[in-house]
Amino acid sequence: MTALIGIDWGTTSFRAWRMGAGGEVLDTVGDGPGILAAGALPGGFGQALRDRIGDWLDGTPIITSGMITSRNGWVETPYLPLPLDAGALARSLTLHEGIHFVTGAVSDPDGPAPDVMRGEETEIIGHLAEGGEGGLFVLPGTHSKWAWAEGGRLTAFRTVMxxxxxxxxxxxxxxxxxxxxxxxxxxxxxxxxxxxxxxxxxxxxxxxxxxxxxxxxxxxxxxxxxxxxxxxxxxxxxxxxxxxxxxxxxxxxxxxxxxxxxxxxxxxxxxxAPPGMARRGLWEIARMGGLT
Structure with a gap:
């Protein structure tokens, strides 16, 4: 029985997981339009979602993270200041059109060079939820993130392009x-x-x-x-x-x-880190938010 649908929705990528009562993966969709392509579809993000996982949509709670909550995404959510943990992200979930959106994080919002992330915080939370240590996390990509965690909380980060x-x-x-x-x-x-x-x-x-x-x-x-x-x-x-x-x-x-x-x-x-940190982070945030 499906307990949660988790989606990692980035600028050019879409990954979704159908999870059981213990967080185990029942089914996976590993490809789909990123937010730039999905937003340009006639039916927008909702149509893109139905096209990829329409067979899963039976009232099961849905949680998503990534650039889908950016200014170019489905709904723009505010950034949470540091330090933050899974509980803070769970308390800040935004419900929009039946979907729970995980917000991003901001570092030094009032300083001379504030920094932001959307999606990487969920992957870090996933690693910590799996019993991983804190320390330095490096998340390579178009915009690489260097993040520091201590005591189960994300405490600092910076972006390198x-x-x-x-x-x-x-x-x-x-x-x-x-x-x-x-x-x-x-x-x-x-x-x-x-x-x-x-x-x-x-x-x-x-x-x-x-x-x-x-x-x-x-x-x-x-x-x-x-x-x-x-x-x-x-x-x-x-x-x-x-x-x-x-x-x-x-x-x-x-x-x-x-x-x-x-x-x-x-x-x-x-x-x-082993693969699946975004999925694990979505499960942890959903659990703390009472969705599972």
Whole structure:
């Protein structure tokens, strides 16, 4: 019997789980339109939901997190200030059109550079609910999140735009003119990480992705991996300065592995969390909110 439907709904992704009374997964939908595509459909978000999980909709409580609660999403919810835990997120659920929306988090809202997240807080809560330790959490992606948790609460975080900058440099600058597709090169990635962990201005070091290729010291099908390593290497080197306690990486397998490799090259042991942290976090928030 279905006890809860959980949805992780991002800018370009949609994942849903039908869960039983103990939080076990009964069924999964792993693909669907992200909020940008769903919002453009004739029937909007409601139609996108029915198209993907219409067979599940029988009055079972639904809870969702991610960019679906952003200004471009189904309903914009306010950000919660830090520190926060699963209980705070449960008390702040927004009910809209029969769906419970998990809000996001804000760091230093009155400071010179406030920061925000939507969805990552739920994944961190999921890890903590599974008995995971606090410490530093790294969630790689278009906008990577570096977050700190202590005593079961999210206490601080910051955003690094590594993924988006990589895509922009690859697709819209002169660096990308020499790039050719290839099978992927671990050696080129590690070379990039070493360059990224070096000294000097990052914007100066980035240009080496072009000059090394011009000097025939980097093959055209290695440039993208080198550039990826350079950006990730710089991000990890800068972020590791504030690392204390265990380091946990939450995210897609191949990208998480790249970040783990960069940490290893710095001599830091970083563990990759098992998959399913968003689902586990949704269950925990729903449980504390009385939905299950």
């Amino acid at each position: 590594t993924g988006e900058v990589f895509a922009a440099l690859r697709d819209h600058t002169i660096l990308g003119r020499l790039i050719q597709p290839g099978p992927g090169s671990d050696d080129a990635f590690r070379r990039g990480v070493q360059a990224g962990q070096g000294d000097g201005a990052l914007l100066a070091r980035i240009f080496s992705a072009r000059t090394l290729a011009l000097m025939d010291r980097l093959a055209p099908d290695q440039i993208a991996d080198y550039l990826s390593g350079l950006l990730i290497g710089d991000e990890v080197a800068q972020g590791a300065r504030d690392a204390s306690g265990p380091v946990t990486i939450i995210g897609r397998g191949d990208l998480a592995a790249r970040y783990q490799a960069a940490f290893t090259m710095l001599g830091i042991d970083a563990q990759i």
